[in-house]
Amino acid sequence: MLLLIDVMLIVLCAAMVGTAALIILMPIFVPVIMHFGIDPNHFGIVLVTKLTIAAAALTPAWAAIWLSALHSLRNSCEMLRP
Numbered sequence: 001m002l003l004l005i006d007v008m009l010i011v012l013c014a015a016m017v018g019t020a021a022l023i024i025l026m027p028i029f030v031p032v033i034m035h036f037g038i039d040p041n042h043f044g045i046v047l048v049t050k051l052t053i054a055a056a057a058l059t060p061a062w063a064a065i066w067l068s069a070l071h072s073l074r075n076s077c078e079m080l081r082p
Contacts, residue, residue, distance in 0.1 A: 009051060012025070021051060022051055
């Protein structure tokens with residue numbers, strides 16, 4: 001179960017900033033981890049660590065990169081699409 005949550009966080013951090021993912025996903029994850037008997041404090045520490053690693057080292061937030069490129073180029077989104 002925790003491995004599935006870890007993989008989902010890494011994939012989500014490719015599109016979102018870690019803080020936004022944390023705010024959106026915690027109300028979903030808390031009942032699930034309580035059902036499986038996982039300590040919420042332990043899960044919170046693991047979750048914040050995973051979001052820090054995934055957001056900073058593994059996958060950049062592509063939306064933030066696209067918006068900064070859009071701003072620096074002063075062009076529309078049509079130019080940035082592949």
